[in-house]
Amino acid sequence: xxxxxxxxxxxxxxxVREGFPICVGYFPTAMAFGLVCRDVGxxxxxxxxxxVTNFAGSGQFLAINLLASxxxxxxxxxxxxxxxxxxxxxxxxLSQKLEEGIHGPKRLIxxxxxxxxxxxxxxxxxxxxxxxxxxxLQGVSYAGWVGGTALGFLxxxxxxxxxxxxxxxxLYAMFISLFAQELRQKGIMVLMVAGFSAIMNSILILGxxxxxxxxxxxxxxxxxxxxxxxxxxxxALP
Amino acid sequence: MRxxxxxxxxxxxxxxxxxxxxxxxxxxxxxxxxPPFVGRAMxxxxxxxxxxxVFPGVxxxxxxxxxxxxxxxxxxFLIAYIKGGMxxxxxxxxxxxxxxxxx
Numbered sequence: 001x002x003x004x005x006x007x008x009x010x011x012x013x014x015x016v017r018e019g020f021p022i023c024v025g026y027f028p029t030a031m032a033f034g035l036v037c038r039d040v041g042x043x044x045x046x047x048x049x050x051x052v053t054n055f056a057g058s059g060q061f062l063a064i065n066l067l068a069s070x071x072x073x074x075x076x077x078x079x080x081x082x083x084x085x086x087x088x089x090x091x092x093x094l095s096q097k098l099e100e101g102i103h104g105p106k107r108l109i110x111x112x113x114x115x116x117x118x119x120x121x122x123x124x125x126x127x128x129x130x131x132x133x134x135x136x137l138q139g140v141s142y143a144g145w146v147g148g149t150a151l152g153f154l155x156x157x158x159x160x161x162x163x164x165x166x167x168x169x170x171l172y173a174m175f176i177s178l179f180a181q182e183l184r185q186k187g188i189m190v191l192m193v194a195g196f197s198a199i200m201n202s203i204l205i206l207g208x209x210x211x212x213x214x215x216x217x218x219x220x221x222x223x224x225x226x227x228x229x230x231x232x233x234x235x236a237l238p
Numbered sequence: 239m240r241x242x243x244x245x246x247x248x249x250x251x252x253x254x255x256x257x258x259x260x261x262x263x264x265x266x267x268x269x270x271x272x273p274p275f276v277g278r279a280m281x282x283x284x285x286x287x288x289x290x291x292v293f294p295g296v297x298x299x300x301x302x303x304x305x306x307x308x309x310x311x312x313x314x315f316l317i318a319y320i321k322g323g324m325x326x327x328x329x330x331x332x333x334x335x336x337x338x339x340x341x
Contacts, residue, residue, distance in 0.1 A: 028323065028324050028325045029324055031325060032324050032325060032328055035328070042245060043245075046245050046246065046249060049246070049249055050249050050252075053249060053250065053253035053257075054249070054252055054253050054256050055256070056256045058284040058287060059252060059255070059256050060252070061291070062287055062291065063248065063249075063252040065291055065295075067245070067248055069295065073243060073247065073248060073251055076248060076251065076252060077251050077252065077254075077255050078255075080251075080252040080255040080256060081255040081258070081259060082283060083283050083284060083287050084255065084256050084259045084260070085259055085280045085283055086280040086281050086283055086284065087256075087259045087260045087263075088259050088262060088263050088269050088272070088280065089263075089269075089272060089277050089280050089281065090263075091259075091260055091261075091262065091263030091264055091269075092263040092269040092270050092272065094263075094264075095263055095264045096270065107261075107264045107265070108261060108264075110264065111257070111260040111261040111263075111264045112257060112260060112261075114260050116284075169296070169300075169306075169307055169310035169311065169331050169332060169335040170328050170331070170332065171291075172291075172292050172295065172296040172307060172310065172311050172331075173310055173311055173314035173327060173328045173331035173332070174324060174328055175288050175291045175292050176292060176311040176314050176315045176318065176327070176331075177314050177315075177317075177318035177323070177324045177327040177328065178288060178318075178324070179288045179292075179315070179318075180314075180315050180318035180319040180327070181318060181319075181322060182285060182288070183319065184319055184322070190285055193282055193285050193286050193289075194285055194286065194288045194289040195289060196286075196289065197286045197287070197288070197289030197290050198288075198289030198290060198292060198293040199289070199293075200289075200290070201289060201290030201293060201294070202293050202294040205294055206294055212295075215290065216287075216290045216291075219286070219289065219290040220283060220286045220287045220290060221283075221286075223282070223286035223289065224279045224280070224282040224283045224285075224286040225279050227278070227279070227282040227285070227286060228275055228276075228278035228279035228282060231278065231282070
């Protein structure tokens with residue numbers, strides 16, 4: 001059956017075109033990640049390897065934060081696993097929209113490229129998603145993420161010694177910037193959920209002397225359950 | 239601990255944690271009908287992560303000049319909320335923290 005005449009087919013070029021805004025959005029965020037990696041003491045190839053193998057903004061920011069605070073490997077693993085659990089939901093939706101005949105390595109590559117932004121662009125199409133389209137969409141997003149990481153790291157190398165004294169705040173500033181953007185887009189519920197987890201984490205660490213990794217996992221989980229209880233309408237969700 | 243485990247192990251472990259949850263739904267049908275409550279909680283996880291990523295670390299890291307970190311994130315919050323973006327808010331926060339540290 002032919003698609004309706006208004007539906008443009010999902011080609012590689014179309015994927016690149018739709019991925020370009022994602023690439024532009026990823027680039028400065030990835031630069032911030034590269035900058036923070038350098039600040040924390042990683043080498044440039046480690047920062048780039050992070051982005052090449054993970055390709056997950058919030059997961060990487062979490063990992064580098066826990067790494068810097070000296071958390072255990074298991075704590076970091078569980079923390080990253082939890083923060084990325086949403087990909088189960090996104091992957092389940094996207095996999096049902098893939099064209100027939102996308103199997104094996106192709107599926108693995110599409111799975112690796114499933115980010116929040118790629119998901120929200122791809123899932124809006126009424127047609128089945130073709131392999132060339134997904135390669136274009138995800139490839140250009142991936143290039144922005146990996147390229148931005150490398151450039152951010154290099155920019156960090158030319159900061160003056162005076163500024164490097166204060167550069168310890170970059171990680172927090174990055175999360176607060178993310179928070180401000182989410183707050184502006186999605187409103188008060190962002191403040192409620194993030195505020196809940198911030199208070200919970202402070203109590204666990206300062207009051208109960210819990211390790212940073214486990215305190216993080218418990219705070220994040222309880223705040224998201226709290227959020228899911230108080231927020232009923234799906235449009236308020238990320 | 240950190241001394242004996244190379245950074246690359248951490249990077250590959252987090253990659254595994256990420257790739258695992260990404261690949262799973264492409265190979266099983268079991269996740270196609272998640273309860274709505276679970277779906278909502280999963281989608282809130284990245285926002286729920288932001289709180290503990292900042293507090294109480296931003297205060298403890300600059301102790302005894304605990305206000306320096308708060309000055310930094312306060313500045314970046316204002317810029318990010320009004321103007322959006324990340325690079326400029328981060329640069330402003332470095333300046334604000336620096337000023338708070340040297341004053």
